[in-house]
Amino acid sequence: xxxxxxxxxxxxxxxxxxxxxxxxxxxxxxxxxxxxxxxxxxxxxxxxxxxxxxxxxxxxxxxxxxxxxxxxxxxxxxxxxxxxxxxxxxxxxxxxxxxxxxxxxxxxxxxxxxxxxxxxxxxxxxxxxxxxxxxxxxxxxxxxxxxxxxxxxxxxxxxxxxxxxxxxxxxxxxxxxxxxxxxxxxxxxxxxxxxxxxxxxxxxxxxxxxxxxxxxxxxxxxxxxxxxxxxxxxxxxxxxxxxxxxxxxxxxxxxxxxxxxxxxxx
Amino acid sequence: xxxxxxxxxxxxxxxxxxxxxxxxxxxxxxxxxxxxxxxxxxxxxxxxxxxxxxxxxxxxxxxxxxxxxxxxxxxxxxxxxxxxxxxxxxxxxxxxxxxxxxxxxxxxxxxxxxxxxxxxxxxxxxxxxxxxxxxxxxxxxxxxxxxxxxxxxxxxxxxxxxxxxxxxxxxxxxxxxxxxxxxxxxxxxxxxxxxxxxxxxxxxxxxxxxxxxxxxxxxxxxxxxxxxxxxxxxxxxxxxxxxxxxxxxxxxxxxxxxxxxxxxxxxxxxxxxxxxxx
Numbered sequence: 270x271x272x273x274x275x276x277x278x279x280x281x282x283x284x285x286x287x288x289x290x291x292x293x294x295x296x297x298x299x300x301x302x303x304x305x306x307x308x309x310x311x312x313x314x315x316x317x318x319x320x321x322x323x324x325x326x327x328x329x330x331x332x333x334x335x336x337x338x339x340x341x342x343x344x345x346x347x348x349x350x351x352x353x354x355x356x357x358x359x360x361x362x363x364x365x366x367x368x369x370x371x372x373x374x375x376x377x378x379x380x381x382x383x384x385x386x387x388x389x390x391x392x393x394x395x396x397x398x399x400x401x402x403x404x405x406x407x408x409x410x411x412x413x414x415x416x417x418x419x420x421x422x423x424x425x426x427x428x429x430x431x432x433x434x435x436x437x438x439x440x441x442x443x444x445x446x447x448x449x450x451x452x453x454x455x456x457x458x459x460x461x462x463x464x465x466x467x468x469x470x471x472x473x474x475x476x477x478x479x480x481x482x483x484x485x486x487x488x489x490x491x492x493x494x495x496x497x498x499x500x501x502x503x504x505x506x507x508x509x510x511x512x513x514x515x516x517x518x519x520x521x522x523x524x525x526x527x528x529x530x531x532x533x534x535x
Numbered sequence: 536x537x538x539x540x541x542x543x544x545x546x547x548x549x550x551x552x553x554x555x556x557x558x559x560x561x562x563x564x565x566x567x568x569x570x571x572x573x574x575x576x577x578x579x580x581x582x583x584x585x586x587x588x589x590x591x592x593x594x595x596x597x598x599x600x601x602x603x604x605x606x607x608x609x610x611x612x613x614x615x616x617x618x619x620x621x622x623x624x625x626x627x628x629x630x631x632x633x634x635x636x637x638x639x640x641x642x643x644x645x646x647x648x649x650x651x652x653x654x655x656x657x658x659x660x661x662x663x664x665x666x667x668x669x670x671x672x673x674x675x676x677x678x679x680x681x682x683x684x685x686x687x688x689x690x691x692x693x694x695x696x697x698x699x700x701x702x703x704x705x706x707x708x709x710x711x712x713x714x715x716x717x718x719x720x721x722x723x724x725x726x727x728x729x730x731x732x733x734x735x736x737x738x739x740x741x742x743x744x745x746x747x748x749x750x751x752x753x754x755x756x757x758x759x760x761x762x763x764x765x766x767x768x769x770x771x772x773x774x775x776x777x778x779x780x781x782x783x784x785x786x787x788x789x790x791x792x793x794x795x796x797x798x799x800x801x802x803x804x805x806x807x808x809x810x811x812x813x
Contacts, residue, residue, distance in 0.1 A: 283678060306710045307682025353681050353708070354627055408625060409573050431681070434707045435624060437573040437737060438778035463682075463710050466781060503712035508740060508781035508805070515809045525781065525788050532794055532812070 270297050270332040270347060270425045272318060272457065277327035278481075279313060287313040289481040290327070297425070298455040300448065302468040302489070305478035306503035311461045312353060314478070315428050318459070319348035331426065346375050349419035353430040353461075355411040364390070364406070364414055365399040371422040382421075389421035392447055409435045416447070426457040433464045445471055469493055469507040469523040477502055490521040536731055537561040537584060537699060542598035544579065544588055553579040555755045557598070561748075563698070566725040566732040568742040568763075571752035572776025577735035578624070580752065581703040584733055585621035586612060603698045603731075617648060620697035624704040624735075626688040630676045637663070637679070637687055638672040644695045662694040665720070667713065681708045689717060693724075700724065702734045706741070714738070718745040740780045743767050743803040751775055768801035782808035 272295040279288040287310045295301055303311050316322040317329045320336040329336045331347050349371070352358045361367040368386040377385065390396045393413040398406060403414055412435065419427060429448075433441045441464075448471050451458045462468050468475060468489070475492040477484045479502035485492050493499070493506050496514070505511065509522045513531070522528035542557040554576050561567045569577050582588045586607045589596045600607040603618045623629045634640040638659055645655045663669045666686040671679065676687060685708045692700065700721070706714035722745050724730040736742050742749055742763060749766040751759035753775045759766050766772075772779050779787075782802045789795045795811065802808040 281678070283675075285674075285678070307686070307708070307713060308680045312680065354625070356627065407573060431708065435573075435704060435737070437571075437776055438773075439776055440573065441778070463708070463714075465711060500712070503710035505711045505715075509785065511805055512782065512785065512808050512812070515805065516812055525785050528785050529788050529792055529794070532789065533792065 270457070271295065272348075272426060273328075273330045274314075274317065275328045275330070277314075277317060277324040277329060279310075279317065279322060280325045281313075287481055288317075288324075291481075291483055292327075293476065293483065293486065295457060295459065297457055298452075299474060300452050300458045300472045301460075301474045301476060302472035303459065303461045303476045303478060304463070304465065304468060304499075304502075304504050305484070309478040309502060310481040311478055312430055313481075315350065315430060315459065315461060318426070318428060319350045320344040321350070342374070345371065345422065345424070347424055348426045348428065349422050349424035350428045351412075351415050351419045351430060351432065353434070355408065355415045358415045358418070359403045359411060362402055363399065364395060364401050364403055367403055367414055368417045368421050371418050375422055385421040385423055386417075389417040392420055392450070393417045394443060409437070409440055412436070413440070413443075416444070420447070424456075426459070427451060429458070429460045431461055431463070433462065433467050441467060463504075465493065465504060465507045466509075469509065477504060490523060493523070494521045536563045536603065537733065538599070538601045539583075540599045542583065542596070542600060544583060544594060544596045546579075546592060546594045549594065551755070553755050554583065557755075557757055559750065559757065559760075561731055561733060563731050564725055564729045565747050566722055566745065567734070567748045567750065568746040569733070569735050569750050569752055570737070570739065570742060570766075570777060574754075575752040575776070576755040577752055578703050579755075581621065581701050581733070581735055583607075584699070584701045585619045586610065586615035587621065590615075616644075617695070618697060619699045619701060620692035620695055622689055622692050622700070622702040622705045624707055626681070626684040626708070629688040629691070630684060635675055636673050637668055637676055640676050640687060641691050641694050644691060648695065658694055662690045665693075666690045667716070682710060682713065685709055686713065693720075696728075697730070699731045699733070702732070704735055704737060706736075706738070714741060721745070739767055739777065740782075740804070743780060744805075751777070764800075764803050764807070767803040779803075782811075786811050 274293040277291045280286045320341050323337050369382050372382045372385050432444050475489045476486045496506050509528050520531040539557050539559045543552050544554040545552045571577050641659045706717050718741050721732045725732045749763050768783050786801045790797050802811040
């Protein structure tokens with residue numbers, strides 16, 4: 270299922286123009302990271318993908334659906350969205366009910382709801398907390414609960430807004446593994462992140478935004494080497510690319526193995 | 536300055552202590568970072584240094600906590616507020632919700648300290664420029680992006696010019712250049728204004744580049760304390776649930792591949808990595 274953003278502009282009711290003519294084509298199974306400075310319009314853009322916001326001008330289509338003609342509830346069958354702040358999302362009294370909420374609302378059978386929720390909770394390693402109240406968990410754990418809620422819906426497109434925020438090394442590794450699993454399943458994964466090293470490790474395509482526009486869009490190894498351009502939207506290349514550039518290497522390593530291979534080739 | 540002696544603390548419903556036998560002294564002018572896995576006690580320690588433990592969270596606190604000459608457990612929140620500033624990790628928890636504009640939100644603390652209006656206005660202008668929110672002074676705090684709200688939370692604390700500044704992952708939602716700016720300012724506040732800066736942080740690259748000192752918490756205990764270059768390159772780091780910077784990892788991989796001497800000191804910053812690999 271492809272996601273097409275066609276010349277989309279958006280102005281908030283209070284008058285702030287947040288998006289100015291964005292066009293993007295995201296194919297089924299792509300892994301795309303959206304980066305850029307605070308206030309660039311990243312969250313506003315992805316809220317268009319599941320119809321939470323409707324374009325002031327232009328059009329967003331998800332498969333054969335134009336988001337303007339669909340309810341947000343219906344869109345949820347195709348696009349799962351994990352909010353930046355978990356507390357904007359949590360509604361239930363136990364972790365198990367919270368994770369079951371989405372699939373149940375989508376009309377999955379109770380057997381599927383149970384199987385999908387259990388699988389999603391296992392993916393975020395919180396199966397033992399199924400009967401815990403979400404607010405008795407730490408904030409990073411609550412974020413993992415909201416991730417599981419969206420995974421349980423089994424949507425073809427999944428959006429994570431700042432998934433690694435507040436996570437420690439183990440949490441970041443866990444989220445990285447989930448993203449790799451979604452990629453293997455050929456689901457479309459879109460994230461917003463300021464964690465450029467995480468972005469380099471897991472995303473093949475990077476879109477940098479600035480001031481409501483797309484500044485640059487392309488393969489990670491190309492976009493993440495453009496230090497001058499990225500600086501205009503407050504982004505720095507990942508550690509390994511900065512190191513390679515400082516050493517005068519021609520390659521743009523996204524992984525440690527890549528850097529070592531390049532050094533061995535010298 | 537900050538002094539903790541034999542501090543042990545348990546939350547009201549906690550089974551194990553969140554902090555155990557913690558003793559620590561941080562002089563004025565030092566920028567000290569605390570690192571550790573989630574649940575290690577970083578946030579609890581920040582809350583203790585700002586008096587939220589025990590005044591707000593209750594629970595059982597033993598040992599002494601002295602910050603800028605004030606014994607925190609024995610002092611009123613009003614006395615503490617003028618001395619220690621705490622920046623929460625989640626700006627949604629910090630913004631008062633009682634103010635209609637960014638300017639009024641930043642004024643909140645100054646009003647409580649009875650700062651004269653003219654001085655208040657100039658300090659607000661200055662701090663908003665400093666955090667990059669100067670064009671947004673009249674906007675509602677709730678019409679800001681997540682990262683802009685975090686900048687606002689930082690501004691609201693720094694504008695009060697506290698002697699001791701405690702920050703719990705203050706840059707979690709900031710773009711990389713914004714994070715660098717915040718770290719630069721914190722270092723300057725410590726070096727030039729003799730403020731004590733204490734910060735919990737997950738991003739070890741920033742800790743390596745900016746902090747004077749790093750402490751490691753593991754299951755509520757202080758398990759390491761030293762210079763960033765020693766602590767962050769230590770082989771123990773993974774045992775505490777922390778991942779070394781890519782610079783350290785790349786250097787180790789190069790040693791393992793026989794590309795560099797096994798006894799060369801491991802880098803923790805870009806500059807050190809360039810030296811290591813050159």
